[in-house]
Amino acid sequence: MAEIIEKVTLTEEQKKRQHKRSVAIAFALGALVLIFYAITIVKMGPGVMNRPL
Amino acid sequence: MTLVDQTESKQALTATAITRTDFGADFSGAEVRDYIALMKPRVMSLVIFTALVGLMVAPGSLHPLESIIAILCIAIGGGASGALNMWYDADIDAVMKRTANRPIPAGRITPGEALGFGLTLSFGSVLILGLLVNWLAGGLLAFTIFFYAVVYTIWLKRSTPQNIVIGGAAGAFPPMIGWAAVTGSVSIESITLFLIIFMWTPPHFWALALIKSDDYRAAKVPMLPVVAGEAVTRSQILIYSVLLAPIGVMPALLGFAGVAYGALSIALGLLFVGAALRVYFIREGTPARKAAGQMFGFSILYLFLLYATLLFERLIGLEALPAMI
Numbered sequence: 001m002a003e004i005i006e007k008v009t010l011t012e013e014q015k016k017r018q019h020k021r022s023v024a025i026a027f028a029l030g031a032l033v034l035i036f037y038a039i040t041i042v043k044m045g046p047g048v049m050n051r052p053l
Numbered sequence: 054m055t056l057v058d059q060t061e062s063k064q065a066l067t068a069t070a071i072t073r074t075d076f077g078a079d080f081s082g083a084e085v086r087d088y089i090a091l092m093k094p095r096v097m098s099l100v101i102f103t104a105l106v107g108l109m110v111a112p113g114s115l116h117p118l119e120s121i122i123a124i125l126c127i128a129i130g131g132g133a134s135g136a137l138n139m140w141y142d143a144d145i146d147a148v149m150k151r152t153a154n155r156p157i158p159a160g161r162i163t164p165g166e167a168l169g170f171g172l173t174l175s176f177g178s179v180l181i182l183g184l185l186v187n188w189l190a191g192g193l194l195a196f197t198i199f200f201y202a203v204v205y206t207i208w209l210k211r212s213t214p215q216n217i218v219i220g221g222a223a224g225a226f227p228p229m230i231g232w233a234a235v236t237g238s239v240s241i242e243s244i245t246l247f248l249i250i251f252m253w254t255p256p257h258f259w260a261l262a263l264i265k266s267d268d269y270r271a272a273k274v275p276m277l278p279v280v281a282g283e284a285v286t287r288s289q290i291l292i293y294s295v296l297l298a299p300i301g302v303m304p305a306l307l308g309f310a311g312v313a314y315g316a317l318s319i320a321l322g323l324l325f326v327g328a329a330l331r332v333y334f335i336r337e338g339t340p341a342r343k344a345a346g347q348m349f350g351f352s353i354l355y356l357f358l359l360y361a362t363l364l365f366e367r368l369i370g371l372e373a374l375p376a377m378i
Contacts, residue, residue: 017084024085035122039185042118 081166087156091139091167092132092174099356100131100227106360107231107246109367110309115235119186123234126182127227129174130194134223136171137202140164142210145272151265171202182234190234197226211273214280221254222247228360245303252297253356256290256329260348263287263332263341287333290348294329298322301359308376311366314359315374321355328352 010018104127108120115123139146139157147158156162175198183191205220225247232243259277262269263286266278278286301322305315328348335344366373 014082017082020085021081021083021088024088035181035185038118039122042116 081163083156083162083166087161088170090156091136091162091170092129093135093138094132096135096224097128097131100224101128102357103246103250103360104128104227104231106364107228107243108235109231110246110363111232111235111243113235115186119234123182123186123190123231126178126186126191127194127230130178130182130198131227133171133174133178134198134201136167136174137198138206140167140171141202141206143167145211145274148272149265149268151268175202182230186234187237189237189239190230193226193230193233193239197223197230200226211275214275214277216275217258218255221251221258224254225250242304242307242309245300245307248300248303249297249359250356252293252300253352256293256297256325257349257352257356259286259290260332260345260352263345264349283336287336291326291329291333294326298326301325301355304363305374306377309373310363311371311373313371314362314366317362318359321358324351325355 101124105124108115108123139155142152143155143157143164146152146155152158157164157167175195179191179195179198182194201220201223205216205223209216209220228246228250229239229243232246233239236243262276262278263283266276266283269276270279277289299322301318302315304310305312305318310318328344328351331344332341332348335341365371
């Protein structure tokens with residue numbers, strides 16, 4: 001039995017907005033990485049590498 | 054796999070594909086600025102400012118990066134509350150002129166997206182504040198978001214004219230969270246910072262409600278002027294203003310503000326009561342609306358100046374007055 005598949009085809013405007021949203025999410029994730037990296041250094045300093053395994 | 058199954062899967066591979074572009078409300082056409090609007094940036098700026106003051110005037114010190122993270126988390130938590138509020142209130146926002154162009158009633162963001170956005174930001178901001186700064190601050194932020202989204206928006210706003218009296222607590226927590234981020238504690242000083250905003254909120258919003266009562270009536274929101282009438286609202290504005298004025302002076306009396314704050318808070322408190330008296334006595338026509346509008350505008354200036362002076366005194370190193378109570 002043949003199925004009907006509905007595909008989403010975005011308009012140019014929707015694609016543009018989706019791209020902008022994706023860039024904003026990427027920036028937010030990048031900022032989180034930086035924050036966690038920086039706060040690790042601030043809280044633990046060089047000692048971050050000096051701990052028993 | 055049977056022969057029948059194989060035949061069916063071959064047919065599935067050659068299935069007809071139709072494309073749709075008419076997704077309307079099912080597919081997001083939101084722009085980044087719509088998400089920013091969802092966080093109520095103007096409310097957020099007040100949250101950032103009051104939290105910053107709480108953080109700066111608190112005794113002790115916090116690493117600058119931790120301070121930035123704390124303010125960022127409080128701001129995002131405030132934004133999350135705004136998004137959750139807009140998600141739940143989309144139906145009444147659509148009715149009121151002032152809010153009809155918000156992203157959900159205007160159809161730019163779906164309610165589901167707003168809910169997901171609000172919840173993600175809520176959990177994220179609380180978790181990061183708790184993990185990177187301290188859990189008292191994180192816990193207070195979680196309580197603030199819960200209080201605004203659930204206690205105020207879902208429960209009180211549509212059920213009682215006392216909605217903003219109790220709900221105002223949510224807006225009063227940020228300086229307390231800022232203070233807790235530095236000290237890891239709640240003290241009489243941070244409770245005073247809380248009380249100033251808590252007592253300020255009712256006269257501030259009721260002055261607005263006097264002007265916008267038609268909007269609230271249309272949306273069936275039981276604001277005080279709609280339910281109890283304008284005369285009661287004017288009396289209540291005056292009562293809260295008289296109570297607010299001495300509370301505004303408390304930071305100087307408790308010994309964590311200087312002489313500039315002490316003098317200014319007395320003068321501004323008197324002007325606040327003066328504005329409330331004008332609202333109380335001028336009851337008819339355009340002058341009455343003007344008096345309410347002036348009260349609303351002055352209330353914003355009042356809060357800004359009190360908190361800005363606290364911050365300014367701390368920045369220039371002005372010594373606090375000795376505690377008198």
